[in-house]
Amino acid sequence: MNRVIAQTGAQYPIVQAPMGWIARAPLASAVSNAGGLGIIETSSGETDNCIAEIAKMRDLTDRPFGINLPLLFLRDTRMVDAVCNAPVTFVSTSAGSPGKLLGPLKDAGKVVYHVVPTLAAALKAAEAGVDGLIVEGGEGGGFKNPDDVSTLVLLQAIREAVDLPLIAAGGICDGRGMAAAFALGAEGIQMGTRFVASAESPVHANYKQAIVDAADTGTVMLNRSGTPCVRALKTGRSLALYAAGSMDRAELKTVQQLYFGGDMEASVGLAGQTAGLIHEVLPVADIIRQTVDGFHRIRREQGERSMAGGF
Secondary structure, three states, rough: OHHHHHHHOOOEEEEEEEOOOOOOOOHHHHHHHOOOOOEEEEEEEEOOHHHHHHHHHHOOOOEEEEEEEEEEHOOHHHHHHHHHHHHOOOEEEEEEHHHHHHHHHHHHHOOOEEOOOHHHHHHHHHHHHOOOOEEEEEOOOOOOOOOOOHHHHHHHHHHHOOOOOOOEEEEOOOHHHHHHHHOOOOOOOOOOOOEEEEEOOOOOOOHHHHHHHOOOOOEEOOOOOOOOOOEEEEHHHHHHHHHHHOOOOOHHHHHHHHHHEEEEEEEEOOHHHHHHHOOOOOOOHHHHHHHHHHHHHHHHHHHHHHOOOOO
16 A cells, blocks of 8 residues: 555645745645645744644644654744644654654654755664655745755665655656656655646736746746755746855845745745646646546556556
């Protein structure tokens, strides 16, 4: 049996990425209701609001959902306590060592997956005792490892060394990407940019349209030599920061003006390279259905060709 499905309780092994301010109850519940695993973010640092969003989920869905805890951004111990007491089984940790939270989370009966951008990080997380790994390649949007590795290579390296369930993240937005990830050893996928450009996503239409309009070269990695290193859509502002060679963290203080106000030059719009593969805004249910159908179609066609003795 698929271990990601067994551990999450979701109908499909499709996880929604925990995007700050965006991954809240309206989007997460839509993903869960469509058979995926919606995730509530806590990276915004808005403890009271995030706790309220977790509570809202029970009014919006009776399906499983999860919560993300990014260690780098945790400033309030109430958030960890709230997650331990929340009606969820699945918790993902990121941006730090999972060992710091594994004790209380496991004591609370949670299944814990850790986000890893390198093989070394995967080995450390596995040794710490996590239940699974979210393997995040450099193609993904948001905060990145400046010494990035593609999902294609990273999945192979980690699968070769670790026998834990893997969720592939970065560079996946449809059934083709899902089939490729499973061929490399993944048992689930995580999508962020694809769900940002969904009907239920709370972001401004300008941000969704910018994703739809992006070319395959439509994102840029900023601040490789500093912190934070992020992948964002190419805009006048992001290209100026790229040319300058650095980006102050203060740039992200105005990101909500971009996300929800629609001013695409107010900050940098985080997005992955899959922006170049997304051609329309769709309801979450359609995104998940098309992804699952495409995945099965490709796997079936590949099997038929293999059985026929051809490539």
